[in-house]
Structure formats: structure tokens, C-alpha cells
Amino acid sequence: MILLSHQKRLTSFWLGRACVFCSYRKTFVTARGYVKCARCGKQKSLKRLRRELEIICAFVEQRPALQVSVEMKISYQKVVSFAQIPSRAITPSSNMAST
Numbered sequence: 001m002i003l004l005s006h007q008k009r010l011t012s013f014w015l016g017r018a019c020v021f022c023s024y025r026k027t028f029v030t031a032r033g034y035v036k037c038a039r040c041g042k043q044k045s046l047k048r049l050r051r052e053l054e055i056i057c058a059f060v061e062q063r064p065a066l067q068v069s070v071e072m073k074i075s076y077q078k079v080v081s082f083a084q085i086p087s088r089a090i091t092p093s094s095n096m097a098s099t
């Protein structure tokens with residue numbers, strides 16, 4: 001598989017080698033499969049983190065949400081709600097209209 005540039009950047013988060021909250025490079029995996037940061041102490045499920053990163057990559061590749069939900073076997077609503085986070089970040093005018 002050929003990795004795109006944005007996928008390479010996400011690799012450290014994908015493997016649990018960097019904290020998603022503070023980007024600190026010292027992390028460890030707990031017994032229940034969570035990645036815990038050595039600096040900020042926050043932890044997140046590695047399985048859930050990978051699923052969220054897959055949704056972000058699908059959003060970047062402009063794949064339809066329904067297709068992604070079928071492929072990943074998760075609900076369409078969950079994909080849409082998570083894909084709205086980066087779309088809101090890149091369209092500040094829609095933020096102002098909604099508030």
C-alpha cells in the first residue's frame with residue numbers, strides 16, 4: 001500500500017507512539033488497549049482512535065460517508081458527525097452562520 005503524505009503524518013498517532021492531545025512522543029499502551037500519555041496523563045482507546053483517523057482520511061480523500069460507513073461497518077450518522085469536525089475547521093463562514 002502506498003501511503004499518502006497525510007497518512008504518513010498520522011502514522012505515529014496510528015501506532016500509538018504519539019499523544020493525540022499534546023503530540024508528546026512518550027506513550028504506553030495500557031492493559032485494556034488504551035494509549036496513555038506520559039506527560040499529560042490522558043488516555044484514549046487505540047481502536048477508537050484508529051477508527052477516527054480512518055474517517056478523517058476518508059474525508060480528506062472525499063469519499064462518500066455512506067460508502068465509508070458500509071466499509072467500516074459503523075453507522076452512517078457516526079461517520080457524518082465525525083467528518084463534520086474537520087469540515088467545520090476549514091470553513092469558518094459556516095461556523096458563524098450556525099451560531
Ligand SMILES: [Zn+2]
Pocket residue numbers: 019020021022023024037038039040041042
Ligand atoms: Zn499528552
